[in-house]
Amino acid sequence: MNTELFIARRIIGRKEGRRSFSASIVAIATFGIALGLTVMIVAVAIITGFKRDISAKVCGFGAHIQILNLDSNLSYETLPVPSELECLDRVAELDGIRNIQAFAIKAGIIKTGEEIHGAVLKGFDDQYDGIFIE
Numbered sequence: 001m002n003t004e005l006f007i008a009r010r011i012i013g014r015k016e017g018r019r020s021f022s023a024s025i026v027a028i029a030t031f032g033i034a035l036g037l038t039v040m041i042v043a044v045a046i047i048t049g050f051k052r053d054i055s056a057k058v059c060g061f062g063a064h065i066q067i068l069n070l071d072s073n074l075s076y077e078t079l080p081v082p083s084e085l086e087c088l089d090r091v092a093e094l095d096g097i098r099n100i101q102a103f104a105i106k107a108g109i110i111k112t113g114e115e116i117h118g119a120v121l122k123g124f125d126d127q128y129d130g131i132f133i134e
Contacts, residue, residue, distance in 0.1 A: 060132035063101075076107035076120055099129040 011022050069079040083102055092100055104123045109116055 076105050078105070080104070101125075101128060 012026055067081055069081050071079055088100055091097060102125060106121045108119050110119045
């Protein structure tokens, strides 16, 4: 006889037509485990959805790939990249490339009443693909 099955039947087993005390404890524990697993599955689904939305927003405001000047010196005041790069034509022909957009970044300071805050402005030209902003 299987030892595990024997022990399980002894714990859950009925005595003289009525349920034993341990059977109700096992039922409560089973319900608790099922409820805990359900809550964890729902939490993971919500977190995965938030992760997908946040990634889409970050890529929408930025880009999947950005070509910047090598001499960026870790500041927002970078030297511009020439718009007539020969590699841009080859990149535009790749599958999955929807748009190539030039942009400019300028750091500044905004003063309101008693507070001063840093700000970064990002500018685009009139050919900007505004689907994300809409």
